[in-house]
Amino acid sequence: MTCARGHAIVLSGHTISARGEVRPSVVCRTPGCDFHDWVRLKDWTDGVLT
Numbered sequence: 707m708t709c710a711r712g713h714a715i716v717l718s719g720h721t722i723s724a725r726g727e728v729r730p731s732v733v734c735r736t737p738g739c740d741f742h743d744w745v746r747l748k749d750w751t752d753g754v755l756t
């Protein structure tokens with residue numbers, strides 16, 4: 707996925723619920739970017755991912 711500013715974000719270490727909700731919250735690692743948000747993946751159909 708990407709953050710609101712278009713930086714690539716790797717969801718390693720995150721858990722995705724059956725409804726696409728990513729936990730814990732997602733923080734962009736790109737220097738100078740302050741993106742930090744709770745994310746829900748659109749049209750998530752792969753079930754729980756840990």
Ligand SMILES: [Zn+2]
Nearest residue numbers: 709713734739
């Ligand atoms: Zn970013």
